[in-house]
Amino acid sequence: MSTITFVRNVIFTVLAVSVAAAAKVLANFFLSARLNQNALLREVNGKHVLVTGGSKGLGLALARLLVKNGANVTIVARGQKALDEARRELQQLAASNAQAPKILAVSIDLSKYDQVVQEIDIIRGEMGKIDWVIANAGSAAPGFLANQLDLEFEGMIHQNLFSVANLVRALLKSAKQIAEDKHIIPGSRTWPISGLSPAAQSQMPTKIIFVGSVCSALSFLGYSAYGASKFGLRGFADGLRSEFAPLGIAMHVYLPANMDTPGFAVENETKPEITAQIEGTGSTLSADDAASALFAGVLKKRYLVCNDVVGELVRVVANGAVPRPNPITEAFAAPALVLAFAVWSLLSDYEVATYFKTAPKPKKASTQEKQK
Numbered sequence: 112m113s114t115i116t117f118v119r120n121v122i123f124t125v126l127a128v129s130v131a132a133a134a135k136v137l138a139n140f141f142l143s144a145r146l147n148q149n150a151l152l153r154e155v156n157g158k159h160v161l162v163t164g165g166s167k168g169l170g171l172a173l174a175r176l177l178v179k180n181g182a183n184v185t186i187v188a189r190g191q192k193a194l195d196e197a198r199r200e201l202q203q204l205a206a207s208n209a210q211a212p213k214i215l216a217v218s219i220d221l222s223k224y225d226q227v228v229q230e231i232d233i234i235r236g237e238m239g240k241i242d243w244v245i246a247n248a249g250s251a252a253p254g255f256l257a258n259q260l261d262l263e264f265e266g267m268i269h270q271n272l273f274s275v276a277n278l279v280r281a282l283l284k285s286a287k288q289i290a291e292d293k294h295i296i297p298g299s300r301t302w303p304i305s306g307l308s309p310a311a312q313s314q315m316p317t318k319i320i321f322v323g324s325v326c327s328a329l330s331f332l333g334y335s336a337y338g339a340s341k342f343g344l345r346g347f348a349d350g351l352r353s354e355f356a357p358l359g360i361a362m363h364v365y366l367p368a369n370m371d372t373p374g375f376a377v378e379n380e381t382k383p384e385i386t387a388q389i390e391g392t393g394s395t396l397s398a399d400d401a402a403s404a405l406f407a408g409v410l411k412k413r414y415l416v417c418n419d420v421v422g423e424l425v426r427v428v429a430n431g432a433v434p435r436p437n438p439i440t441e442a443f444a445a446p447a448l449v450l451a452f453a454v455w456s457l458l459s460d461y462e463v464a465t466y467f468k469t470a471p472k473p474k475k476a477s478t479q480e481k482q483k
């Protein structure tokens with residue numbers, strides 16, 4: 112066999128095996144994406160779950176599923192009107208459940224750390240220890256950075272990163288406070304290195320779920336501010352995952368693609384045309400399906416959870432140094448996926464270049480408009 116034939120056969124074999132492995136990755140994804148309702152009931156029945164951004168969209172869909180499965184739910188949001196409506200809906204749902212789960216709705220501005228600390232204590236007082244936290248609140252304001260020179264950039268980082276950090280810091284502070292109040296003497300190997308005494312650890316939630324985005328692992332024009340906030344969130348989560356695991360706190364990050372929510376309608380009003388063109392709108396998932404996908408992944412103990420095929424492929428190539436659900440299969444799939452994403456990146460850069468070459472020129476402002 113000549114060298115060329117040998118090299119060609121090796122490349123062909125590697126690619127064929129890799130494509131087959133990529134198909135297996137997707138098959139595994141479909142199998143794990145189905146929510147086992149009984150498993151959800153077993154996990155959340157009687158637990159107290161706090162959901163931020165819980166008055167609409169994905170947050171409300173998550174809260175509904177939790178209440179249906181017997182969880183006591185605290186929803187947090189800013190706007191009082193939407194919060195009241197959501198509370199009424201969840202209370203009706205709770206009334207039809209034999210467990211009669213408790214519902215609490217609290218208006219908190221998560222960007223204000225002191226307020227979050229104060230309210231977490233009030234929530235614990237009314238509803239007891241928080242068992243799970245879903246940090247879902249966030250928003251997307253797509254746009255070109257050159258048009259976001261004022262407060263838009265900070266806004267994204269505050270809403271999608273600092274607010275989540277404020278929540279986690281407040282949970283830690285509250286747990287430490289309660290432990291100190293009880294005067295429990297620390298005495299484990301993780302104390303005082305971890306900063307949390309065993310008593311404080313026992314006051315922390317056992318599960319913390321961050322809602323990121325496919326944009327926590329991939330970004331492109333129109334999403335520079337949003338991508339920065341969501342990549343930041345992912346970095347924060349990766350650090351906490353390894354810090355919290357020895358303390359019995361499981362971290363998860365949800366990386367959804369576009370969802371059919373009120374927030375998505377708002378972001379589309381200002382989204383640059385080329386951004387919408389690149390991301391496509393084909394796979395927009397309903398909030399209910401997205402909520403099921405989140406719980407399905409969490410119950411399967413996935414650290415990074417996706418809600419569609421594209422997100423799962425992005426996850427495989429951008430998994431970083433955190434656990435993979437199927438490491439061997441994903442390693443075999445890597446060559447095909449790396450090549451596919453290299454091609455995608457070339458094509459999307461070409462799409463952007465073409466868009467700017469062919470986009471209609473803005474109309475010249477009339478003299479009257481200039482004077483305004």
Ligand SMILES: CCCCCCCCCCCCCCC[C@@H](O)[C@@H](N)CO
Nearest residue numbers: 251324325326368369390421451452455
């Ligand atoms: C085989 C390779 C295919 C690679 C395709 C990658 C395409 C990625 C485009 C998906 C972008 C989704 C972005 C989701 C953003 C949302 O979080 C945001 N719009 C907030 O709602």
